[in-house]
Amino acid sequence: MNDFLIYESKRFHYLWLRDNCQCHPCRHDSGQRLHETWLLDSKIAILTSETSNAGVKVIWDTPDQHESFYPHDFLMANCYDKFPTSGDKLPRWGSDFQMTSYDYAQVLEDDAVKLSWLNDVIKFGIGKLHNVPTNPSTILNVVSEFGFVRSTNYGDLFEVVSVEKAENLAFTPLPLSLHTDNPYRDPVPTLQLLHCLVKAEVGGVTALADGFKAAEILQKEHPKAFELLSTYKAKFRFASDDAILEHSGCMIETDKQNQIMAVRINNRSCAPINVPFDIMSSFYEAYQLFAAILHSDACKLTTTLESGELIIFDNQRVLHGREVQAIGARHLQGCYADRDGLKSTAATLVNKVV
Amino acid sequence: MNDFLIYESKRFHYLWLRDNCQCHPCRHDSGQRLHETWLLDSKIAILTSETSNAGVKVIWDTPDQHESFYPHDFLMANCYDKFPTSGDKLPRWGSDFQMTSYDYAQVLEDDAVKLSWLNDVIKFGIGKLHNVPTNPSTILNVVSEFGFVRSTNYGDLFEVVSVEKAENLAFTPLPLSLHTDNPYRDPVPTLQLLHCLVKAEVGGVTALADGFKAAEILQKEHPKAFELLSTYKAKFRFASDDAILEHSGCMIETDKQNQIMAVRINNRSCAPINVPFDIMSSFYEAYQLFAAILHSDACKLTTTLESGELIIFDNQRVLHGREVQAIGARHLQGCYADRDGLKSTAATLVNKVV
Incomplete structure (x- = not known):
């Protein structure tokens, strides 16, 4: 059984998604996490998921059937499938550097x-x-x-x-x-x-x-x-x-x-x-x-x-x-x-x- | 040819010794180094060395026959032969810790x-x-x-x-x-x-x-x-x-x-x-x-x-x-x-x- 779903050909683990639920009881207005990551069920499963251009809606297989929505932009910005190469990409300079x-x-x-x-x-x-x-x-x-x-x-x-x-x-x-x-x-x-x-x-x-x-x-x-x-x-x-x-x-x-x-x-x-x-x-x-x-x-x-x-x-x-x-x-x-x-x-x- | 001398059965490289010369032109009163380590001759050799209970006196094989003296305590405190095991050695504590x-x-x-x-x-x-x-x-x-x-x-x-x-x-x-x-x-x-x-x-x-x-x-x-x-x-x-x-x-x-x-x-x-x-x-x-x-x-x-x-x-x-x-x-x-x-x-x- 998969422990991830696929959105726009990128894989996202259920546990990662549950941890990053953006809803109000899970997040403070400031974006700070209110639930405890370490207490999440690592075997969490989904009841249903619904994909649209706007993002993904998930209903979790939990007693409260918790509902999460992940906007498209959030998923793309935080995607971790096909991991980028490391490197800070900052330009280096030498003795000929023209400082502004x-x-x-x-x-x-x-x-x-x-x-x-x-x-x-x-x-x-x-x-x-x-x-x-x-x-x-x-x-x-x-x-x-x-x-x-x-x-x-x-x-x-x-x-x-x-x-x-x-x-x-x-x-x-x-x-x-x-x-x-x-x-x-x-x-x-x-x-x-x-x-x-x-x-x-x-x-x-x-x-x-x-x-x-x-x-x-x-x-x-x-x-x-x-x-x-x-x-x-x-x-x-x-x-x-x-x-x-x-x-x-x-x-x-x-x-x-x-x-x-x-x-x-x-x-x-x-x-x-x-x-x-x-x-x-x-x-x-x-x-x-x-x-x-x-x-x-x-x-x-x-x-x-x-x-x-x-x-x-x-x-x-x-x-x-x-x-x-x-x-x-x-x-x-x-x-x-x-x-x-x-x-x-x-x-x-x-x-x-x- | 050796590139180190032995003092109290500990080995000290010539380059390390030259770099750590404690004399006045080599050191500021505050202990800050005044000569440039990166410009020292890595093949530096000694003319003579003289060991006593007080430490080691070295005359260097350099044009100015630079003279260095290394007090016993300095050498023992900074000895790097027989390298100590790493570890910060700080005590750890748990839930029964009695804080003063x-x-x-x-x-x-x-x-x-x-x-x-x-x-x-x-x-x-x-x-x-x-x-x-x-x-x-x-x-x-x-x-x-x-x-x-x-x-x-x-x-x-x-x-x-x-x-x-x-x-x-x-x-x-x-x-x-x-x-x-x-x-x-x-x-x-x-x-x-x-x-x-x-x-x-x-x-x-x-x-x-x-x-x-x-x-x-x-x-x-x-x-x-x-x-x-x-x-x-x-x-x-x-x-x-x-x-x-x-x-x-x-x-x-x-x-x-x-x-x-x-x-x-x-x-x-x-x-x-x-x-x-x-x-x-x-x-x-x-x-x-x-x-x-x-x-x-x-x-x-x-x-x-x-x-x-x-x-x-x-x-x-x-x-x-x-x-x-x-x-x-x-x-x-x-x-x-x-x-x-x-x-x-x-x-x-x-x-x-x-």
Whole structure:
């Protein structure tokens, strides 16, 4: 006996259908499920089913002869027969990526512009604004346009300042290799914003790279290295007078379908590697290969943030660094936020804009 | 030729040692690495090494004959020869768990008490306080004792209120099956706090379960079910007028060493399951089995929060629910926070208390 029905040549299990009944006692107005999935009869059968262009009506073989209706659109949107191939389908980018920059005033005024900006962050892992007022703390207003600040022991925002004069070269901020921020946190902040208030006279060039692209190059050219970095965890650590932060994770995090979910690279805070002795040399080789790909001409993009420019990027995908020593006054403000707020704002804007 | 040296019968690779040089040009005072790991010569060799009780001194075969010293304690703490077995070693608990409750005033006054409370959260995934003042928003003060609030579209805190009179039974809050909160967020809040301001006259019993214990029971008794839930992702969704939140993750999340990292169970917000057709029936069976174990006498603990009691729990390990309808006025406040702040506070307290 079948335990599924067929609608438009797609199979749907009875149990799945019963679980997804859209009727009022089964669902709250908000769409939240009110019956308990785990208490459903896994052997549930149907008395009758009736198919039309509008969808499928089912009367269940239960004491109350519960009735369900599944609209056509619901079934097509949630069909699981002929399973799609995995993959996030997001475009990757390299050093020749032409980032779109959006005018901040337009973002505030026009939902369509705002949506384009947020969609860039979702799609490319990075979005850019210009003409953002250079008053300190404006970055917090930018966050409130799409979500919520992730407060940490660094505060709601942090300062990236160099006030040294050109003659004190030795004390200007050094170049920083490409990294993701705060891999020693649990959870790692998923978004980072950097707002340029005062541009350096010379230098202070920002480097950026799409970690997912670099990971895919590694996977293709050095599959064994990719496997090592996505199997063994590295520990990251930050300690100061008032904080001791430690967390472990794979430098390339993949899910069980081997899809890349996150990258974690931070030379400064990487603790002593702790993989089995026989793996250690290969692990270092893999780590060095991955970093070399990230810093290669194929991946590393350089740009100089102008005063009033602000970038927001996915801190589990996009790496950033400082390419050249900053000379002269330079002032950036940074802060962390999370993806869920941004994606939610984009999703609600889609309904408004369309 | 060896690419490692032996200290106290443990092997340490040259590259690992060079990377972990503790000297000043290699390390910032804070312990952050200043040289670039990815630019180190993977074939690095040593000129001389000198072992003593204090540790190992190495002079490297590099143009500058760089000198490194590795203290005994550093080498022993970070040794990776004879790799330890994996496993988080945290104790699991069931329905007979006797939770320690700490007096809030003592937590505020005595760092040792505070540390015990925070260590309970780290160890058991849950910690309890009593005599927390029942003024609204006190929960935010509690968070500031160890970390930072995770703000969301629900605000800094949220209200769990039932004001219905006993005769309006139908409108009192319904029981809620065991769940983790907000699996539709990315990242999921890692800590949740619930503070009881006003206890229900009758009912309002809180149910709790250690999701890691339940997952281990499933793994032992139904290994195939465990594998399914830790391989295929479920999507969770919440939609309201001002938010559309969606995220996918495994109901049991494991790392590549098959260690349990997180559980995600939420009957209300679980979207239509989307696994391949041939897997669907087994997946539902696994899901129902896991939920049944969670709600079984072995796992499910019930307790009634008194006014002034506050629980804080790991939202990726401990499930909570409402066991019995609350009758009469009941007022809880809840909020989210993250593990990194709590663990950092505990780690800094260890140094103070010892």
